[in-house]
Amino acid sequence: MSFRLKKIKPILICGNNIRTSILLPNLEKQGFRNVTVTNSRLEGFNGNVKNTILFIAFQNALQHDDVAESMYQQGFNDMLFLPTQGCINDKKADLMRRVYNSLLYGCIDENILIPSYDEVKNRALRIENGIINNEFGMVTFWARLESIFVNNVCIRKNQCGLQYYGVNLMLVEHYRSLFELMEGKEERQEHLKEYFETQSYLDAEGNIIKEKMVDRYQLFLMYKREINKGMDFFISSASIVEGNEYGGLHIKEGLHRAVFLMTQNLAYIPVMMSEKEFNKRYSNGVLEKVQEFFMRKGIKKTVTPVAHPAFYSFPAEKENREPSVLMAVIRFLGIRGITGKRILDMSDYNSYFARNVGRMSCKNAAAEIESWENDETSLQLACLYNELLNIRNVNVLSGFAPVYEKEYDIVFVMGNHGEIFRNDEFLRKLGENTKEILFFETDISDVELQKEMIMTEAGFVKYIALHRYFDGLMKRELGVFLKEG
Helix, strand or coil: CCCECCCCCCCEECCCHHHHHHHHHHHEEECCCCCEEEEEECCCCCCHHHCCCEEEEECCCHHHHHHHHHHHHHHCCCEEEECCCCCCCCCCHHHEEEEEEEEHHHHCCCCEEEECHHCCCCCCCCCCHHHHEEEECEEEEEHHHHEEEEEEECEECCCCCCCEECCCCCCCCHHHHHHHHCCCCCCCHHHHHHCEEEEEECCCCCHHHEEHHHHHHHHHHHHHHHHHHCHHHHCCCCEEECCCCCCCCEEEHHHHHHHHHHHHHCCCEEEEEEEEHHHHHCCHHHHHHHHHHHHHCCCCECCCCCCCCCCCCCEECCCHHHHHHHHHHHHHHHHCCCCCCEEEEHHHHHHHHHHCCCCCEEEEEECCCECCCHHHHHHHHHHHHHHHHHCCCCCCEECCCCHHCEEEEEEEECCHHHHHHHCCHHHHHHHHHHEEEEEEEEEEEHHHHHHHHHHHCCCCCCEEEEEEEEEECCEEEEEECCCCC
């Protein structure tokens, strides 16, 4: 329930630093007299937590969420802090930040309603969490980059008779590389000569297209000017998308805007869809099943981000890491990388890689896609996520490890996988039944030892390091083992 800043109500400042030295006189100037200072251990505080407003004053804003959660567990709910792990488009978190800074440097009416901690950190699974606005029969909402695909990149029959109808936004290399190149250029014509010359590239049908890059550069400059002002321009002119049968969102109009935003390191970009299709695509039916399962199992966070509007406010352990790993995988495989392949995801991420590969680039591209979950809860979660996201071409398995029984062209072993190195037979079977590619990630300190074991015991002949990232205090490496050089 929201609270008010009554001047007679006790205020407890947690953290004694420069920020506190600014806050104390400003509170006094505004008429707040009942103010005390403590630390994260609440030393010297003997008041009633239910009747006290807690102001978290730590200099490092990244600590605020953890401290606020700890204080909430101790009974505080009326808090002022800086949410740094809040959800996208979270109006209550935005209000909290404005009130927080106004108390430091401005003034606040004591009757203003301020959201309590449980309102700011509302973990409810609601589709509205991802919606920006709904008007004129169109819904503008946030979409995760990994779910966005491009139409009409290569609509044609290939040699396998498969109909390609789009590629993941990450693989639009022509415009992506162009915008990234422009990002590093000075705005003087002598440094931009190449943009004024005629450039050539091949379209999806192999035709030579010629254009002057100056047009693209002027577009880039306009986008840079707009993003310096914020997201208003990109929200009002959001890319138009439609859904496909494998859970992806195809861009119908606004490719350049989407690619530009991708180069700005955003995890979500605004897109627009007809209200009728949005309500059909993101109905509450399956979501209610997920909510009921979460409540029954006491699930407080997901392992990996779920590309569905209802999950944008829900914490994911690998929110900022797995999308970059997925991008490295997709760019390695390329547009036709899964055509005709049998794929197995043995990671412990609830079918994350199978789910995202399953909606890659072309209709029925893979011969078979399976994921394996080694416990009942993970199995049910993987099935629920796939149903929620309309992923129809991934078969979720449990029980005996599938690589003991049949062959696959591409296998994912991501996350925690200690059983591989505790079981010689498992490692031998993994190598025997992985015919082409094994995607693998581990702590950087273990790479050389585990790489040698896999190369020796599983029969791979080449290893390529694809991506490195920090996971907490540990550095991790994503690599790929190949059966042929």
